[in-house]
Amino acid sequence: MRKSIFRASRAVNRLYSTIRHAEPAQTSPKPPSNPNKRNLEDLTPSDLCYYWDTKAPNTDQLAFADKIFIPSRHSPIKLWSASKFRTTPLSSIEPEVAFLGRSNVGKSSLLNAIMGQEICWTSSKPGRTREMNAFGIGGTKGGESKVVLLDMPGYGKASRAEWGMEIMKYLQGRKQLRRAFILIDSEHGIKQKDADILGLFRRYAIPHQIILSKIDKVITRTKKQAKTGVSDVGIQRLQCMLKDMKPVIQPDPYTSGGPGALGEILTCSADVSVGPGQALGVDAIRWSILSAAGIDGSLEGGRLARL
Numbered sequence: 001m002r003k004s005i006f007r008a009s010r011a012v013n014r015l016y017s018t019i020r021h022a023e024p025a026q027t028s029p030k031p032p033s034n035p036n037k038r039n040l041e042d043l044t045p046s047d048l049c050y051y052w053d054t055k056a057p058n059t060d061q062l063a064f065a066d067k068i069f070i071p072s073r074h075s076p077i078k079l080w081s082a083s084k085f086r087t088t089p090l091s092s093i094e095p096e097v098a099f100l101g102r103s104n105v106g107k108s109s110l111l112n113a114i115m116g117q118e119i120c121w122t123s124s125k126p127g128r129t130r131e132m133n134a135f136g137i138g139g140t141k142g143g144e145s146k147v148v149l150l151d152m153p154g155y156g157k158a159s160r161a162e163w164g165m166e167i168m169k170y171l172q173g174r175k176q177l178r179r180a181f182i183l184i185d186s187e188h189g190i191k192q193k194d195a196d197i198l199g200l201f202r203r204y205a206i207p208h209q210i211i212l213s214k215i216d217k218v219i220t221r222t223k224k225q226a227k228t229g230v231s232d233v234g235i236q237r238l239q240c241m242l243k244d245m246k247p248v249i250q251p252d253p254y255t256s257g258g259p260g261a262l263g264e265i266l267t268c269s270a271d272v273s274v275g276p277g278q279a280l281g282v283d284a285i286r287w288s289i290l291s292a293a294g295i296d297g298s299l300e301g302g303r304l305a306r307l
């Protein structure tokens with residue numbers, strides 16, 4: 001029963017998101033209901049993220065990224081699940097990006113927001129994702145996906161040592177892997193387990209990037225408040241947090257064992273909607289995924305244009 005409800009709601013979601021994407025709203029920015037606040041939908045990647053090694057994407061690039069992720073009959077598509085590295089498919093040629101982080105940090109919720117569909121299981125109980133789950137994006141009929149996203153089991157509470165070993169084997173041995181995105185919960189900051197994982201990424205020179213999750217808890221006091229907009233104080237609080245993270249995630253490579261994270265910290269709130277089918281911060285994350293996979297482009301005059 002539960003399964004059939006889930007299947008039905010997925011079908012409705014798929015249809016709904018296609019309709020929503022097919023008819024983009026032609027609205028001009030509305031003034032915030034509180035003049036001392038800014039609308040969440042008016043916030044740009046420069047407000048929400050911290051770029052020091054790269055440039056923030058412009059509106060054409062964000063539109064390009066959103067367009068690649070529009071759900072269709074062939075995208076997103078569940079490709080495979082594996083609990084052991086040796087059972088992951090070897091022959092695939094599509095570029096892969098993996099999403100990691102402590103249990104409950106919001107990985108599956110974020111992936112659903114990125115893919116525009118409730119395709120990953122989410123839970124308030126930690127340790128529910130027990131396998132690596134791969135999803136293809138941007139595929140066409142009979143064609144390969146443009147990029148593959150991986151939802152990984154969480155580390156920390158309710159995780160198992162064997163999962164950690166399999167994840168490390170994947171990260172070190174997978175030639176298709178272009179970048180690992182490590183989620184940090186904005187409410188808790190970088191914990192010891194996160195610091196340990198970051199150390200391993202440096203030691204094995206695995207390309208990685210940080211995403212700060214659940215930022216609704218930093219920029220507004222409650223999710224309800226977010227509806228009336230966000231104050232400059234909330235944005236400044238977030239920016240201070242990002243600046244404090246810089247030396248931790250990108251320490252001196254000569255003394256810290258290897259190359260640190262990419263100098264671009266992204267943020268998101270999978271729970272906060274900023275428009276039809278769009279959660280806060282997700283467009284910039286989509287753009288980074290495509291950049292990692294080498295599919296950068298921009299949307300000019302409504303048409304896809306590769307850079």
Ligand SMILES: Nc1nc2c(ncn2[C@@H]2O[C@H](COP(=O)(O)OP(=O)(O)O)[C@@H](O)[C@H]2O)c(=O)[nH]1
Nearest residue numbers: 104105106107108109122123124214269270271
């Ligand atoms: N406030 C808030 N809660 C979130 C957000 N994203 C996820 N959550 C909640 O955090 C819990 C864990 O989410 P989940 O995506 O399953 O985490 P995972 O274990 O890392 O895959 C769930 O109860 C979600 O509803 C967010 O952006 N803001």
Ligand SMILES: [Mg+2]
Nearest residue numbers: 107108121129
């Ligand atoms: Mg999960």
